[in-house]
Amino acid sequence: MDITAQSVWNNCLSFIKDNIQPQAYKTWFEPIIAVKLSDNALSIQVPSKFFYEWLEEHYVKILKVALTKQLGETAKLVYVIKMENTYGNKQPFTEKIPSSNRGAMKSQDVDVPLNNKNPELKNPFIIPGIRNVKIESQLNPNYSFENFLEGDSNRLARNAGLAVANKPGGTSFNPLLIFGGVGLGKTHLAHAIGVDIKDKYPEKTVLYISAEKFTQQYIDSVKKNNRNDFIHFYQIIDVLIIDDVQFLSGKSGTQDVFFHIFNHLHQNGKQVILTSDKAPVDMQDIEQRLLSRFKWGLSAELQSPDFETRVSILKNKLYRDGVEMPDDIIEYVAKHIKTNVRELEGAIISLIAQSSFNKKEITVNLAKEIVEKFVKNTKREVSIDYIQKVVSDYFQMDVSTLQSKTRKRHIVQARQLAMFFAKKYTKASLASIGSQIGKRDHATVLHACKTVDNLSSTDKQFRKYVEDLSKKLSL
Numbered sequence: 001m002d003i004t005a006q007s008v009w010n011n012c013l014s015f016i017k018d019n020i021q022p023q024a025y026k027t028w029f030e031p032i033i034a035v036k037l038s039d040n041a042l043s044i045q046v047p048s049k050f051f052y053e054w055l056e057e058h059y060v061k062i063l064k065v066a067l068t069k070q071l072g073e074t075a076k077l078v079y080v081i082k083m084e085n086t087y088g089n090k091q092p093f094t095e096k097i098p099s100s101n102r103g104a105m106k107s108q109d110v111d112v113p114l115n116n117k118n119p120e121l122k123n124p125f126i127i128p129g130i131r132n133v134k135i136e137s138q139l140n141p142n143y144s145f146e147n148f149l150e151g152d153s154n155r156l157a158r159n160a161g162l163a164v165a166n167k168p169g170g171t172s173f174n175p176l177l178i179f180g181g182v183g184l185g186k187t188h189l190a191h192a193i194g195v196d197i198k199d200k201y202p203e204k205t206v207l208y209i210s211a212e213k214f215t216q217q218y219i220d221s222v223k224k225n226n227r228n229d230f231i232h233f234y235q236i237i238d239v240l241i242i243d244d245v246q247f248l249s250g251k252s253g254t255q256d257v258f259f260h261i262f263n264h265l266h267q268n269g270k271q272v273i274l275t276s277d278k279a280p281v282d283m284q285d286i287e288q289r290l291l292s293r294f295k296w297g298l299s300a301e302l303q304s305p306d307f308e309t310r311v312s313i314l315k316n317k318l319y320r321d322g323v324e325m326p327d328d329i330i331e332y333v334a335k336h337i338k339t340n341v342r343e344l345e346g347a348i349i350s351l352i353a354q355s356s357f358n359k360k361e362i363t364v365n366l367a368k369e370i371v372e373k374f375v376k377n378t379k380r381e382v383s384i385d386y387i388q389k390v391v392s393d394y395f396q397m398d399v400s401t402l403q404s405k406t407r408k409r410h411i412v413q414a415r416q417l418a419m420f421f422a423k424k425y426t427k428a429s430l431a432s433i434g435s436q437i438g439k440r441d442h443a444t445v446l447h448a449c450k451t452v453d454n455l456s457s458t459d460k461q462f463r464k465y466v467e468d469l470s471k472k473l474s475l
């Protein structure tokens with residue numbers, strides 16, 4: 001029988017497969033391609049230098065045993081580092097990187113013969129010391145399921161989270177996308193899932209990261225020319241939690257790299273958990289192919305908690321802090337702070353602080369004072385500038401665009417909404433609003449307010465804008 005590179009390698013693989021974890025086999029051996037057999041030296045192609053180094057560090061022993069079994073004591077192994085895309089993706093990366101590392105399909109083979117012509121790349125049959133590779137999860141143990149109180153507003157998301165934690169990668173909730181407004185518990189729930197998984201499956205690699213930090217790391221990797229390593233790092237994670245993915249909007253390079261990481265993880269049965277301040281349909285400037293993947297699993301919304309849930313969140317918090325508080329006060333706070341759990345906690349904390357600093361008894365009057373201050377404090381932020389900022393952020397334009405003279409429909413609408421909310425939330429006169437929003441006159445502002453009223457009763461999409469913005473502005 002003819003001995004080919006392929007047949008030798010296949011035999012090596014079946015030996016290796018029997019001796020290492022299936023996941024490790026999948027990650028580190030399946031992507032390898034046997035390319036050549038000559039002079040008792042088998043050449044195998046690996047996708048990156050990082051990959052080669054990893055094999056060297058972790059699997060050199062088993063490789064040696066396997067290969068010696070096939071080719072005898074004089075066996076040699078030659079690595080060919082072919083920096084293609086990540087395996088499994090036919091599409092080349094589109095990011096422009098001024099890097100010699102970038103080798104989409106362009107062959108950048110580095111032959112690494114065992115006789116060590118290249119001093120940087122070591123002889124793979126020298127077994128290096130075992131280095132402990134451990135990835136810190138970045139999870140906050142205080143954010144647990146136990147103290148994430150259930151209510152109608154979060155039941156679906158919380159239970160989906162529990163299901164995912166029981167069987168990471170093994171449910172149809174992959175990815176699990178948790179979305180909802182600020183302060184409703186997205187970050188808390190995302191951590192809780194991770195913490196629970198770590199608890200149940202200590203051997204799994206879990207990583208929590210904000211989309212912002214992920215983006216920063218990616219940019220750094222491009223600068224430092226180790227984009228492949230960056231990708232690889234993320235591809236070996238079992239449970240990847242990315243918080244606030246809306247941050248990726250407009251960042252096409254990061255979206256692209258995330259797309260490839262996502263595909264790899266998903267294909268390999270790894271769990272992805274995402275949070276976002278919007279539902280996928282409302283995300284702007286996120287590539288279609290990513291959006292469609294976000295929808296593969298389950299999108300679960302966190303809504304503003306109802307009164308009962310607010311009361312139980314407060315009671316739980318007080319209980320954990322060892323503070324006693326009369327029910328009527330708890331109910332007063334829960335009744336008046338409605339939209340956001342973070343605010344709710346803030347109010348109760350300042351209530352506790354006030355009473356203990358000033359040795360005041362906690363009374364409904366004190367609660368009233370504080371809640372009022374709280375509500376007023378947050379209201380004070382609503383200036384015309386703030387409104388313009390919120391509206392232009394929402395439509396992902398600059399404030400200067402919002403103020404510009406253009407007649408483009410979506411910009412005009414954004415400007416009219418800003419005027420409408422300025423009228424609604426501030427005491428400024430029509431003239432003053434007009435002069436602050438792009439130097440218009442009072443008639444323009446009046447017209448804007450009427451238009452918004454009309455459109456929000458006739459146009460569903462437009463009504464959604466008004467609702468979303470009201471929520472953002474009424475915090």
Ligand code: ADP
Pocket residue numbers: 147148149150154180181182183184185186187188189313341342345
């Ligand atoms: P988001 O990420 O959606 O802005 P966070 O997860 O940061 O919100 O939540 C804000 C605060 O509210 C946190 O302190 C969190 O612990 C608390 N919180 C939110 N939802 C709940 C809940 N259902 N039970 C208990 N605490 C909650």
Ligand code: MG
Pocket residue numbers: 186187188243
């Ligand atoms: Mg958050």
